[in-house]
Amino acid sequence: xxxxxxxxxxxxxxxxxxxxxxxxxxxxxxxxxxxxxxxxxxxxxxxxxxxxxxxxxxxxxxxxxxxxxxxxxxxxxxxxxxxxxxxxxxxxxxxxxxxxxxxxxxxxxxxxxxxxxxxxxxxxxxxxxxxxxxxxxxxxxxxxxxxxxxxxxxxxxxxxxxxxxxxxxxxxxxxxxxxxxxxxxxxxxxxxxxxxxxxxxxxxxxxxxxxxxxxxxxxxxxxxxxxxxxxxxxxxxxxxxxxxxxxxxxxxxxxxxxxxxxxxxxxxxxxxxxxxxxxxxxxxxxxxxxxxxxxxxxxxxxxxxxxxxxxxxxxxxxxxxxxxxxxxxxxxxxxxxxx
Amino acid sequence: xxxxxxxxxxxxxxxxxxxxxxxxxxxxxxxxxxxxxxxxxxxxxxxxxxxxxxxxxxxxxxxxxxxxxxxxxxxxxxxxxxxxxxxxxxxxxxxxxxxxxxxxxxxxxxxxxxxxxxxxxxxxxxxxxxxxxxxxxxxxxxxxxxxxxxxxxxxxxxxxxxxxxxxxxxxxxxxxxxxxxxxxxxxxxxxxxxxxxxxxxxxxxxxxxxxxxxxxxxxxxxxxxxxxxxxxxxxxxxxxxxxxxxxxxxxxxxxxxxxxxxxxxxxxxxxxxxxxxxxxxxxxxxxxxxxxxxxxxxxxxxxx
Ligand SMILES: Nc1ncnc2c1ncn2[C@@H]1O[C@H](COP(=O)(O)OP(=O)(O)O)[C@@H](O)[C@H]1O
Ligand SMILES: [Mg+2]
Numbered sequence: 001x002x003x004x005x006x007x008x009x010x011x012x013x014x015x016x017x018x019x020x021x022x023x024x025x026x027x028x029x030x031x032x033x034x035x036x037x038x039x040x041x042x043x044x045x046x047x048x049x050x051x052x053x054x055x056x057x058x059x060x061x062x063x064x065x066x067x068x069x070x071x072x073x074x075x076x077x078x079x080x081x082x083x084x085x086x087x088x089x090x091x092x093x094x095x096x097x098x099x100x101x102x103x104x105x106x107x108x109x110x111x112x113x114x115x116x117x118x119x120x121x122x123x124x125x126x127x128x129x130x131x132x133x134x135x136x137x138x139x140x141x142x143x144x145x146x147x148x149x150x151x152x153x154x155x156x157x158x159x160x161x162x163x164x165x166x167x168x169x170x171x172x173x174x175x176x177x178x179x180x181x182x183x184x185x186x187x188x189x190x191x192x193x194x195x196x197x198x199x200x201x202x203x204x205x206x207x208x209x210x211x212x213x214x215x216x217x218x219x220x221x222x223x224x225x226x227x228x229x230x231x232x233x234x235x236x237x238x239x240x241x242x243x244x245x246x247x248x249x250x251x252x253x254x255x256x257x258x259x260x261x262x263x264x265x266x267x268x269x270x271x272x273x274x275x276x277x278x279x280x281x282x283x284x285x286x287x288x289x290x291x292x293x294x295x296x297x298x299x300x301x302x303x304x305x306x307x308x309x310x311x312x313x314x315x316x317x318x319x320x321x322x323x324x325x326x327x328x329x330x331x332x333x334x335x336x337x338x339x
Numbered sequence: 340x341x342x343x344x345x346x347x348x349x350x351x352x353x354x355x356x357x358x359x360x361x362x363x364x365x366x367x368x369x370x371x372x373x374x375x376x377x378x379x380x381x382x383x384x385x386x387x388x389x390x391x392x393x394x395x396x397x398x399x400x401x402x403x404x405x406x407x408x409x410x411x412x413x414x415x416x417x418x419x420x421x422x423x424x425x426x427x428x429x430x431x432x433x434x435x436x437x438x439x440x441x442x443x444x445x446x447x448x449x450x451x452x453x454x455x456x457x458x459x460x461x462x463x464x465x466x467x468x469x470x471x472x473x474x475x476x477x478x479x480x481x482x483x484x485x486x487x488x489x490x491x492x493x494x495x496x497x498x499x500x501x502x503x504x505x506x507x508x509x510x511x512x513x514x515x516x517x518x519x520x521x522x523x524x525x526x527x528x529x530x531x532x533x534x535x536x537x538x539x540x541x542x543x544x545x546x547x548x549x550x551x552x553x554x555x556x557x558x559x560x561x562x563x564x565x566x567x568x569x570x571x572x573x574x575x576x577x578x579x580x581x582x583x584x585x586x587x588x589x590x591x592x593x594x595x596x597x598x599x600x601x602x603x604x605x606x607x608x609x610x611x612x613x614x615x616x617x618x619x620x621x622x623x624x625x626x627x628x629x630x631x632x633x634x635x636x637x638x639x640x641x642x643x
Contacts, residue, residue, distance in 0.1 A: 059547060061543060061546055061547060065463075087551075090549045090550070090551060091549065092549070093546070093547055093548065093549035094547060094548035094549035094550075095549055098547070098548075099544075099547045101540060101543070101544060101547075103540060106539065106540040106541060107540045107541055107543075107544045108541055108544065109541040109544070109545065109559050109563075110541070110563070110637070110638070110639060111562040111563055111636070111637060111638060112558070112559070113638075116558075120548070120550065120554075120558070121548050121549075124548070124549060124550065125549060156638040156639070158638070158639045169544075172548070
């Protein structure tokens with residue numbers, strides 16, 4: 001046992017690589033973060049930045065081959081997850097760490113009634129009998145706001161709307177009262193209004209059940225009111241890490257600033273075309289020697305293309321991977337004061 | 340569901356009549372007929388024969404009579420084996436074909452499903468490459484080559500099995516010969532279907548719930564993975580039960596395939612039509628069974 005000090009999950013220098021025909025894809029390359037009990041962590045980044053792979057690594061769900069966790073530590077509640085046998089990992093999955101996925105359409109088994117899919121979790125982990133499991137499943141469906149749960153429980157996934165399906169996923173994930181819930185883009189596939197409802201539900205349940213949450217999204221707008229702190233990922237690396245308020249107020253990385261600019265702002269500029277960071281995410285199998293973001297960065301200089309940037313500590317809780325982190329931070333502070 | 344089945348059953352009738360019509364036309368336009376071999380008959384005798392079989396009537400009358408007989412399911416006597424009706428001949432030979440076909444089907448399913456599932460679970464392993472190469476071979480070696488090769492090895496060299504006899508040991512070789520191509524195809528379909536499902540999101544969800552691999556496979560993966568196989572196995576079973584000309588010839592099995600080829604060679608029109616009608620209905624019924632079983636396998640499919 002390792003001393004936990006109220007930390008539920010600590011990931012240290014995690015590296016998960018994929019062997020592909022195109023070479024080694026360093027999907028996650030040295031990620032470090034920590035999550036305290038009851039806290040919510042946001043992981044933000046463009047598609048392909050390694051958010052899902054990070055969290056699938058925590059669950060040891062990386063398909064191997066082609067993938068492999070090649071380095072780092074994953075400590076969950078004092079347990080070194082990488083050292084566990086697969087049988088012991090299975091005792092954690094679904095019971096102590098649960099996951100909800102992006103697309104509720106494809107993440108539920110289309111061939112099985114949702115009663116089957118809900119009941120099998122508690123029968124496995126809590127040793128429920130059929131009757132107990134069914135009763136518990138109905139209770140969970142009610143908790144997540146499915147009307148007429150007693151009757152809907154024997155429906156198939158396709159008989160639910162997208163939002164309802166995601167509620168079913170949440171009910172399933174929370175049915176063993178896990179200590180950690182990983183929500184991987186839980187609202188990306190949903191309509192805007194449904195998005196807000198699902199986020200509200202996660203927030204509410206988290207507070208009631210005291211679950212720690214990792215909320216993954218490519219949209220900074222989603223995490224704003226949800227999380228205590230945020231890590232921003234790009235090309236398998238942590239580009240910036242800060243408490244949520246500070247990250248929004250005074251970002252210290254040009255990539256984060258780009259992401260912030262691309263958040264739709266309902267208050268202003270209605271109808272205006274949404275900002276997008278120019279260019280495309282890099283091919284993580286063939287990264288250039290310098291900063292992986294340099295090609296797309298507004299303020300990149302020669303050094304950015306030739307030298308890998310340092311992870312600059314702005315203050316105790318705020319760090320940024322950038323040659324000019326301090327300058328970017330100062331600019332943000334200045335802009336802030338002008339307002 | 341019921342109305343769907345009834346509609347499909349009703350559809351079988353016009354489809355079968357269409358197939359029969361085409362067969363009839365083909366038989367009629369093919370050169371030669373059952374009563375003249377190579378030789379030319381005296382005109383008077385030919386006249387008599389035509390009268391006896393109604394061939395002197397105008398073609399549309401003959402066609403009408405033929406259709407009416409088909410609808411009644413009465414094809415009359417075979418022209419060659421005059422003492423027996425077509426129906427008697429079919430029911431006498433069908434069991435031979437059906438037994439061989441059913442056994443071959445079971446064997447093909449057992450081998451194909453097992454090999455396909457194991458190959459998909461151990462993708463790119465030695466077993467995967469080995470079984471899929473074998474399947475490729477199975478698909479590319481035709482019956483009429485495989486059958487004689489097996490006879491050569493197991494009957495003529497090793498003396499293990501008789502080459503052609505209707506007995507328990509005698510049907511082993513024809514069953515293997517007949518099933519090879521189906522086993523190969525089922526193995527490939529199973530592997531592809533399972534691989535697709537095993538990569539899908541809901542399998543990842545099942546694993547994330549902490550289920551063991553056996554449960555993930557049997558409860559969550561198999562159903563979706565086998566749907567492509569089901570669509571193949573229905574028509575395959577119909578084809579297997581119907582008997583195959585080549586295998587029945589090679590192993591001298593007195594089945595439907597064998598009398599069919601005789602009927603064609605003899606221009607035995609009633610027998611040809613009877614067998615064609617029987618087989619087309621058989622195949623259409625099995626296709627219907629496949630469609631019905633889809634509904635049970637996949638809850639998203641609902642028949643109105
Ligand atoms: N099974 C896999 N095989 C090969 N590459 C993969 C696999 N899964 C993910 N990757 C690669 O890892 C990188 C990160 O992917 P992912 O974590 O899914 O991104 P995100 O969730 O941030 O959108 C991508 O470049 C992706 O192509
Ligand atoms: Mg993702």
